[in-house]
Amino acid sequence: MKYILLMSSTKEGVSRYHTWAQSDRDTHMQTLGAIMKELVETGEFVATQGLTEPNEAKVVRGEKNGLPVTDGIFPESKEFLLGYWIIDVAAPDRACQIAGRISAAPGPGGTATNMPIEVRRFADFRNTAN
Amino acid sequence: MKYILMMNGKRSDFEGYARWSKEDLQTNVAFMREFSKELKDSGVFVASEGLGWPNEARLVRAGSKGEPITDGVFPESKEFLAGYWIIDVESSQQAYAIAARLSGAPGAGGTTGNMPVEVRRVLSSHCDLGL
Numbered sequence: 001m002k003y004i005l006l007m008s009s010t011k012e013g014v015s016r017y018h019t020w021a022q023s024d025r026d027t028h029m030q031t032l033g034a035i036m037k038e039l040v041e042t043g044e045f046v047a048t049q050g051l052t053e054p055n056e057a058k059v060v061r062g063e064k065n066g067l068p069v070t071d072g073i074f075p076e077s078k079e080f081l082l083g084y085w086i087i088d089v090a091a092p093d094r095a096c097q098i099a100g101r102i103s104a105a106p107g108p109g110g111t112a113t114n115m116p117i118e119v120r121r122f123a124d125f126r127n128t129a130n
Numbered sequence: 131m132k133y134i135l136m137m138n139g140k141r142s143d144f145e146g147y148a149r150w151s152k153e154d155l156q157t158n159v160a161f162m163r164e165f166s167k168e169l170k171d172s173g174v175f176v177a178s179e180g181l182g183w184p185n186e187a188r189l190v191r192a193g194s195k196g197e198p199i200t201d202g203v204f205p206e207s208k209e210f211l212a213g214y215w216i217i218d219v220e221s222s223q224q225a226y227a228i229a230a231r232l233s234g235a236p237g238a239g240g241t242t243g244n245m246p247v248e249v250r251r252v253l254s255s256h257c258d259l260g261l
Contacts, residue, residue, distance in 0.1 A: 049252050
């Protein structure tokens with residue numbers, strides 16, 4: 001079963017990350033790197049990607065003539081995707097276990113960030129689209 | 131440059147979608163298949179996935195011993211990712227043009243859904259964060 005683990009935060013949360021000490025950021029990224037390496041070794045790793053910061057984000061709608069109308073204004077409460085992990089696991093519990101480990105990655109001063117990680121299963125359209 | 135195009139919806143949007151007629155659903159699915167085919171033919175397609183519905187979504191935090199604490203309760207205003215496309219294009223303008231086509235996908239009753247599509251550039255490395 002494929003799952004996507006989504007890490008999101010508000011603009012405020014992203015600004016806080018900018019105040020972290022470089023050594024804290026390095027420790028954080030090393031932990032995430034070690035988790036990824038483990039997932040590759042267990043064969044559960046599919047993909048991971050980080051996104052650029054919210055100040056670049058746009059919402060696009062199509063006008064009647066199909067031309068894009070872009071908007072870069074978001075409510076304060078808007079949660080921006082920061083990055084994701086795609087995993088292929090044997091059971092839903094395993095997806096939550098991996099998400100828990102990402103949430104436990106160290107933040108400022110080495111304490112766990114305890115960031116909420118959204119766990120979503122991929123849809124199988126071969127079964128649902130008909 | 132790689133961009134991710136995200137379709138998000140509140141729980142009420144998903145419930146609305148579940149009430150579409152079979153014809154409207156088929157028209158929408160046919161559009162999405164053609165859209166993905168066009169992206170592949172033009173060489174900009176990287177990946178695309180649809181996600182399971184919000185009722186299956188869980189929020190996970192680490193407990194004090196690192197054990198997962200799961201929670202399935204979200205505020206009404208919560209935007210759930212419905213699906214995404216990753217494309218590799220020359221410019222942000224090209225990404226917006228493709229997002230606009232997606233936004234124009236047929237919705238209920240044959241009208242365009244006019245869904246907002248969130249467009250985000252993906253990181254090629256952490257140098258992109260400018261830290």
